Amino acid sequence: MLLKIIAIGKLKDKYFRERCDEYAKWLSPYAKLEIKELPDSTPEKEAIAILKELEKDKGAFIVPMAEEGQQYTSRQFAELLDKAARKVVFIIGGPNGIAQEVKQQAGKLLSLSKMTFTHEFARLILLEQLFRATNILNGGHYHRD
Amino acid sequence: MLLKIIAIGKLKDKYFRERCDEYAKWLSPYAKLEIKELPDSTPEKEAIAILKELEKDKGAFIVPMAEEGQQYTSRQFAELLDKAARKVVFIIGGPNGIAQEVKQQAGKLLSLSKMTFTHEFARLILLEQLFRATNILNGGHYHRD
Helix, strand or coil: CEEEEEEECCCCCHHHHHHHHHHHHHHCCCCEEEEEEECCCCHHHHHHHHHHHHHHHCCCEEEEEEEEEECCCHHHHHHHHHHCCCEEEEEECECCECCHHHHCCCCCCECCCCCCCCHHHHHHHHHHHHHHHHHHHCCCCCCCC | CEEEEEEECCCCCHHHHHHHHHHHHHHCCCCEEEEEEECCCCHHHHHHHHHHHHHHHCCCEEEEEEEEEECCCHHHHHHHHHHCCCEEEEEECECCECCHHHHCCCCCCECCCCCCCCHHHHHHHHHHHHHHHHHHHCCCCCCCC
């Protein structure tokens, strides 16, 4: 499985960075993960940069994170990944959120929670859930229903 | 505002511990926070220990975390805290979850997401949302709708 995260803004917080790196390492036996950070900018410029980046991902299943998106249980999320295209691209916006032009590319809009998280926190949760999903799909013991 | 978190199990992961300590520090101008860790055990023994601990919190608003609980937006969560009793006690179970006898003490059952998190991760999310809530209630700039 090929996974990619397009994220607006860098992960500045060292605790989050270390933890995200660790989840990425845990993921590595199960999936190839690429993280592409794009600079914080105006909503218009961010949208242009994301759409340009997505040109590299033709045929991929595109999953922008948005509060109005659908929520999944961890097991449903694993099934979504399992049924999706060979490559799945998640998009985490910055404080401006994600522009409508980008959301229109979505195979699915994903919401992690009704609560608001910082983009750094959203990346940490997404990585934990990606590791959890691959663990579910590979019959590991990390997840218990 | 008095906040207390009763948690089953220690926060072993150093990244989570450092980050939780930081949110607790950020919270400190707004609320007095107490964290009480109780040992991992059988569901029955955990329930007895939690109920015994709750005897110290008469009159408090009790909020066990449970996947079947209610989800709130960050702003709704802030309003819940604002309207609650002077003291609010959150309960985070371990891998066994929280026993029915404890849930019966609840003023409200709270769910963070449909997704499953480890108890360490749940504590991190709860602390971030508690800081966010106090920031909302005090007119800070950490939260944007």
